[in-house]
Amino acid sequence: MTMLKIVADKNIPFVQSAFATLGEVRLMPGRDITAAALRDVDMLLVRSITEVNAALLAGTPVKFVGTATIGMDHLDCDYLHHQKITYASAAGCNANAVAEYICAALLFCAVQRNLTLANLTIGIVGVGNVGSKVAVKAAALGLRVLLNDPPRARRLTGAEREQSPFLPLPELLQADLITLHTPLTHSGPDATFHLFDENTLRRMKPGSLLINTARGAVVDNAALKAVLRDKHLSAAILDVWENEPQIDAELLQLVMLATPHIAGYSFEGKMRATQMIYEAACRFLEMKPQWDATPFIPHIDQPIILLDKNILDGNRRLNEAVRHTYDIAADDYRLRQGFTGSQTSAASQGRWFDRLRHDYVYRREFNNYTINVSGDEPAAAVLRGIGFKVNGDASEGG
Incomplete structure (x- = not known):
């Protein structure tokens, strides 16, 4: 043979x-x-x-x-x-990893801007393998969750349709945060190429924040630059970009967090x-x-995370736990390093983007770690909700 x-x-x-x-x-x-x-x-x-x-x-x-x-x-x-x-x-293979990336991004944003996540609304566009996990973790963080997924909405029948959890996109655009989890499609009733064009971006709530971990071209990157420059949106967090690996260096300078298509890594x-x-x-x-x-499957050297007892603020405490497993700011810093200096060219920037992806040290997911906090501490329920084990859990170490 x-x-x-x-x-x-x-x-x-x-x-x-x-x-x-x-x-x-x-x-x-x-x-x-x-x-x-x-x-x-x-x-x-x-x-x-x-x-x-x-x-x-x-x-x-x-x-x-x-x-x-x-x-x-x-x-x-x-x-x-x-x-x-x-x-x-490999549909769904990295859904949990992307949802954990979103947790890291939300907590980073909350700490940097002194936001209370429980006071905010998040709109999730695309509620498949990834979006559904993001919804669960966002709710655990205290956010009010709105969902948009036209194909899934159309599949509902009878009583399901009357109680549909899905909203039309115009209603979702009034959320404080919007995160995108759609495939990239160019035709049909639900085409997502430039779904967030300048018109859609300007219909978003003034001062809101956009996160894209789907595909770069779901967002018109040139239009996004415009709405960031005139402050219609307060910030954007991008893991995916149009024209990878030759991404828009000007857009990179405008976004709050920039990573090289590694949300699922x-x-x-x-x-x-x-x-x-x-x-x-x-x-x-x-x-x-x-x-x-x-x-x-490699062994994890430090599966127990001890939180600093002096950090009392809820967001900072949660952010500290997440940073032990994944430091999103470090990925942002590394990407920007390849775009600094007057001698950098588009070609060298593209090589840097690819190199970061090629050499990436894969992070481990939250469920590999146990957080050493009191079980009745408010943070304990949230940590469990986003995927960690908590000291004393029956599944700890399992």
Whole structure:
């Protein structure tokens, strides 16, 4: 039997060990995967930086494409379907990681601006795998949560529709904070390309804040610059950008927090992504999965977090706990370092953006840590609500 030939983006964690159980794996940088590299390849494994379409696959023997991402806007799904090429994504793999990123962003903002989150309303646009988890964690932080998801709203029937939790976008725009969790689509009744164009941005509540961890082009970046410059919005937090990795350096200087498309970069999320596309490939090949991810899970050196007893403010106390697992300000600082100085060019900035993603040290998710606080302390319930264990919990250490 001829051995299956597989080309994989070298930045997919553990892809070599997982897919070596299925065939011969050749690792490549995602941006270097070309049609010529696929002339004798049966299976292709990519991330979001590789455009998978007719230009890449025509004339190749590729019959399975797996993307270790939740989104598929880099796949020409119509072409793949027409060519009878099976494809699979890792939908939901990093949903919890993105929701934890949002927690870090909200707490950073609350501390910097001395805000009480319980007094604020957050609007969530897109309530799928990610948005639904954001809703739970935002509610745990005390925010009033508003939801917008037209496709899901249309699927409701009868009594469900009468009690729908979903609001039209114009109503959601009056929230104090808006966070985006939609796929990027260019057509249909729910197209999201430039969903937040200048018109929509200016209909947002004056002084509100926008967070985008979905796809860069869901927001018109040029329009966002305009509404930030004239202070219609008080701030923006961006993890995704138009034209990555050559992002808009002027926009970066205007936003409150800027990160290089790493909101979903937890170890657990990346491991789940590889596991999901591996299992999809096994189903395609009608083979029983053989790869076991367990030996690759690293030990956490300091799973117990001791909070400073002198920090009494609720937001600061919660922020301290989150910063032990993920310091969002550090990611912001690192990205800006590549955009300082008069000698930096767009090309060098793009390389810096890619380098930060390539060299990123995957953070561990909240449920790996136990916070040493009194169980009846007000912060304890919130910490549990966003995913931490609390000293004395039955599941502690489990």
